[in-house]
Amino acid sequence: MKIFLSTIEPVRIADALKFLSEEEKVIVINSLPLDSASVVLGETDEQSQEDIVEELESEKLGQLLDEMDSDDAVDILDDLEPDDQEEILAEIDKSSKGRADVLRDLLQYPEDTAGGIMAPELLTVYQCQTIGDALSLFKEANENDKIEDIHNIFVVDKHHILCGLLPLKSLIIYSNRKLVKDVMNSDYQYVPVEEDQEVVAHIVRKYDLYSIPVVDGDKKLVGRITADDILDVIDEEAIEDMSHIAGVTQEEFTEESVLRSVRNRVPWLLIGLFGGIVSATIINFFEDSLKLILALAFFVPVVTAMGGNAGVQSSAIIVKRLATGDIHPQYLLSRLSREIQIAFLNGLICSTFLTLIVTLWRGDFLFGFLIGLALFLVILIATVVGTSVPLILKSLDIDPAIAMGPFVTTSNDVVGLMLYLGIASLFIKFFY
Amino acid sequence: MKIFLSTIEPVRIADALKFLSEEEKVIVINSLPLDSASVVLGETDEQSQEDIVEELESEKLGQLLDEMDSDDAVDILDDLEPDDQEEILAEIDKSSKGRADVLRDLLQYPEDTAGGIMAPELLTVYQCQTIGDALSLFKEANENDKIEDIHNIFVVDKHHILCGLLPLKSLIIYSNRKLVKDVMNSDYQYVPVEEDQEVVAHIVRKYDLYSIPVVDGDKKLVGRITADDILDVIDEEAIEDMSHIAGVTQEEFTEESVLRSVRNRVPWLLIGLFGGIVSATIINFFEDSLKLILALAFFVPVVTAMGGNAGVQSSAIIVKRLATGDIHPQYLLSRLSREIQIAFLNGLICSTFLTLIVTLWRGDFLFGFLIGLALFLVILIATVVGTSVPLILKSLDIDPAIAMGPFVTTSNDVVGLMLYLGIASLFIKFFY
Known part of the structure; x- marks a missing residue:
């Protein structure tokens, strides 16, 4: 089983999961190495996620959520009862202290706002730093494999207030000695943390963005939203609209059981x-x-x-x-x-x-x-x-x-x- | 008027255009510098595009389409009668010869396929080249300002058959002397040129991609589709589905005139x-x-x-x-x-x-x-x-x-x- 599964892409396993029973889903998740299992859990349909989360031991679930992008982990935590949330967060606390706090912070934001879909993990440089500094920051982040899909490094002042974007290509085209503030992009879009996700999607689409920074009331940088999250939002909202017109629920577009339908x-x-x-x-x-x-x-x-x-x-x-x-x-x-x-x-x-x-x-x-x-x-x-x-x-x-x-x-x-x-x-x- | 307009972002002008009459739309387009005007024309709603294309002289329209991303230019050409298409393409031929041929090629593909939404402009390296070669290629492309939103450089063999992707970050993290084929990503998604756009959107969403290569029947690389095009596709398809259920046409979601509604x-x-x-x-x-x-x-x-x-x-x-x-x-x-x-x-x-x-x-x-x-x-x-x-x-x-x-x-x-x-x-x- 393990050997068989290891030959299949996690995304395909996530796709196939909906055809299995609850027990089988859990067996698959438990047979996978932690990193693949977290991808499978993150990418599978909502019904399968619920089934797995319900059946899995909280220790294992904690490990899986720890592996996952924090915005995806919060999506899963959001659907749990407060008691279960705390139990899982306590598990995460054991292995990585700061991580659980990050997730607790994210849980405050309503699911359908910018705060609810953003990830707090991002790269920041101060405006007085140089391209060389940004470059070593990027290389370090890349080696630690902590942040995926970096399109922009975000530029802040000493109060952590957002003041510009540094597109990834700046690291390639400018000399290492240039100051960040001299080459940064200071004409950019951003959204407040409480903005509705549909409005965020609208802005990202209108300006053809690949990532957008999220700020709090003082314009302090708190997170970023990437285009792949926006694709999910648009798809989700489209299914929601369609399900309302047709009088079916959103789950029906993804799941299979006749009785549930x-x-x-x-x-x-x-x-x-x-x-x-x-x-x-x-x-x-x-x-x-x-x-x-x-x-x-x-x-x-x-x-x-x-x-x-x-x-x-x-x-x-x-x-x-x-x-x-x-x-x-x-x-x-x-x-x-x-x-x-x-x-x-x-x-x-x-x-x-x-x-x-x-x-x-x-x-x-x-x-x-x-x-x-x-x-x-x-x-x-x-x-x-x-x-x-x-x-x-x-x-x-x-x-x-x-x-x-x-x-x-x-x-x-x-x-x-x-x-x-x-x-x-x-x-x-x-x-x- | 010119000075006033130059202070406003093109995307906002594109947005405001729908509130103007046909003549006013054309006046706005004619008052803008060519590069802003092409952004406005590309980003405005379908109805305004039609109005402008109908009223504008073919010489000006040719210049605008020449300025535009080729996938957007083809979208506009697609809506014209064959005679008008040829007239505009002849205008484009005058200033930039190869460009008109590229557009003619793209016009062959049905609007709702991978070929219909792809752009043929992309960066390719041969697998036997080095990271240093790729780097100079990228810098050159960036100076000419020809290709936007580069996330991946596409790797091909000597027959122009796709064999891998080189993410932009490879140019930062690897030494210049490394061979492309040793560091390229050879586990990647691609779509055939005749694939339905909704299926392409599904793949991009499933694998959280930012761009995807398009190949012909021999797996030769013919174009790329970026995530911003996919956002448009998903939005368009959602509006299409909704308009079918509700019995309204798609234009109604963007335009304003009572009689048209x-x-x-x-x-x-x-x-x-x-x-x-x-x-x-x-x-x-x-x-x-x-x-x-x-x-x-x-x-x-x-x-x-x-x-x-x-x-x-x-x-x-x-x-x-x-x-x-x-x-x-x-x-x-x-x-x-x-x-x-x-x-x-x-x-x-x-x-x-x-x-x-x-x-x-x-x-x-x-x-x-x-x-x-x-x-x-x-x-x-x-x-x-x-x-x-x-x-x-x-x-x-x-x-x-x-x-x-x-x-x-x-x-x-x-x-x-x-x-x-x-x-x-x-x-x-x-x-x-």
């Missing part, structure tokens, strides 16, 4: 079912109108489908723009008014179309007009709901992405039906 | 409307059953909502897994069987729940059972549709992501209604 998907279906039952109650309430004109029932699917579609269209745009920081509070009203203008025109086009079809089909213009008017109002209301719900959730500090999918669809079904049948009843009262 | 969203709404009208026709067909038991109409929203939800859940998972290359043809049947198992259990849970509620509400177990059975079958069929449609589209080489959203929802509405009302009619025939 059922447990994950059924709540969303039950929300849909609940919405359907509320809809049924509403239709029941208008039974008299329906008995009079059964044809009203034919157009219920039109109303629910269109309300859902128009609402999700608006939500998707707003959620995406909120996520990338494209919407500022002062533009909220202008966004809403823009969406309403779009809804007005889309509603007009669809309603005219529906009015024509229904009039031709049933040979009754009044009925056609009634259905068309209802559709117009449903699209308008659905858009207002689809636009406002994410904005409201955001202002309550709840992830606006949960507004997409079953939530907006269901509430628009309900509102749409009440509107449609309400208008219909009024018409019947006056015209029939 | 209407034009983009209305086709999806009309698909929904068409589905609704088909649904109305189906319900019309079962008018007799509905007259007998009006309560059947109450549960139409349940059927359509649940069919849509269950279908989109399956589609989202399948589409994501297809995109990352996680599903191989031989597993198709096992995926389908897995989704059916999930649907079976989810259907059972939801149906039991609905049967209970309807039985209690209407005091009629037979009616409750009928509704529950219909729901069970609708969830099962919707899952099969939601799973198979993306798989079928993929096998026809059509982007499976278009299956999500209105398409699957609408077809499941229609199938679900026929099933529901069909079963209901049969029951009425035998039991009422």
Whole structure:
């Protein structure tokens, strides 16, 4: 087993792990040398990580986390109960004292902020040092094999306040005697430690960066985020958005067990079912109108489908723009008014179309007009709901992405039906 | 204007451009020095790019594209008509002969493959050269300012076949006299030129790479893809997936005009409307059953909502897994069987729940059972549709992501209604 595993790349083992049972996963981890095992644990899917962390002895787990990049180790610690966290940290304390403190510091930051994804390990030089100093610093770090993927050495002043970047290539192109402050890059991007990870991703992408420094409130350098962490963030956020629209959980995109999938998907279906039952109650309430004109029932699917579609269209745009920081509070009203203008025109086009079809089909213009008017109002209301719900959730500090999918669809079904049948009843009262 | 603009970072100008009219965009581009203008054009949103490219004189555009990274220049050329492409390429030919040929070569590759996102500009050394040779090569390239973001120098043999990577740090840590082949990294990832961009993104993310070499069929080195291109790919694909689910176009996530949004969203709404009208026709067909038991109409929203939800859940998972290359043809049947198992259990849970509620509400177990059975079958069929449609589209080489959203929802509405009302009619025939 050990010999067999040693011939396979750790990343491939990490990939294959999801096909094994919990016990088998632990056996694989225990058969690997510590350095490979830590790569496997760091790179495997979230479900496998949970399984392994749950089953592994805390001593072994401590050793593995000690081997790992600290940002990855913190990701794993973050998912544990406080008691278990302390137990593991105590294990790490035994072998490398400072390391556990570094991890404790990192655990303070919320998982989805710059602080939560940064690594505190980085290379710094003072601005009054020389390129030669930076060079020996780099060589030393490289021999100790402590810091990977160095693209920039960070330049600080004597108070550890960030004042520039020294790209790796500076060590090659400048003479050893040059002063760091004379050749450093002083026009650079940085992010505060509390910045949302999606905004960080946006900045890194916009400026095509490979690493970005993280600073505290006094602009003191506290860590760096590398592009590979950003790739993970973007992928994670994309899956999150998609899972919200589709009503599946994020784990489903990585794991395999049927029973887990059922447990994950059924709540969303039950929300849909609940919405359907509320809809049924509403239709029941208008039974008299329906008995009079059964044809009203034919157009219920039109109303629910269109309300859902128009609402999700608006939500998707707003959620995406909120996520990338494209919407500022002062533009909220202008966004809403823009969406309403779009809804007005889309509603007009669809309603005219529906009015024509229904009039031709049933040979009754009044009925056609009634259905068309209802559709117009449903699209308008659905858009207002689809636009406002994410904005409201955001202002309550709840992830606006949960507004997409079953939530907006269901509430628009309900509102749409009440509107449609309400208008219909009024018409019947006056015209029939 | 020129002085004002020169004080602002090009990336910020690129960002602000979308708020301007077409003419204003062109004025801004023309007021900027060539190097800033090319950054602005490369970094701005797709809509602004189109506007500018349309309005700008071909001579100026040629100069701008000549200044740009070749992978970005090709992105812009790709969106032009063949005639316009040739006109611009002829302009580029005038000033830098070889450059236009490089761009012509790149234009052959489909936009969403490794070839479509790679840049052919890179540093290569022969394996028999020394670190000293590599060092002077790097310094020369850096002075000419031709290649940005060098993380690796690529090592080739005399036939230009890729045989290793030389990370930038090798130039710092090894002595000048070392042979490249003795210190190069010969355990590395690479991708064939025709590989799908989403698979490339998956590999880069999995192995935490900063650049990856691209090779042709003979493993000859033809280009490199850097992590910043991969960030763009992941973002683009995420927006694409999201726009398909929500039924909006990708441009909507970046551009501003109300009329354009209407034009983009209305086709999806009309698909929904068409589905609704088909649904109305189906319900019309079962008018007799509905007259007998009006309560059947109450549960139409349940059927359509649940069919849509269950279908989109399956589609989202399948589409994501297809995109990352996680599903191989031989597993198709096992995926389908897995989704059916999930649907079976989810259907059972939801149906039991609905049967209970309807039985209690209407005091009629037979009616409750009928509704529950219909729901069970609708969830099962919707899952099969939601799973198979993306798989079928993929096998026809059509982007499976278009299956999500209105398409699957609408077809499941229609199938679900026929099933529901069909079963209901049969029951009425035998039991009422």
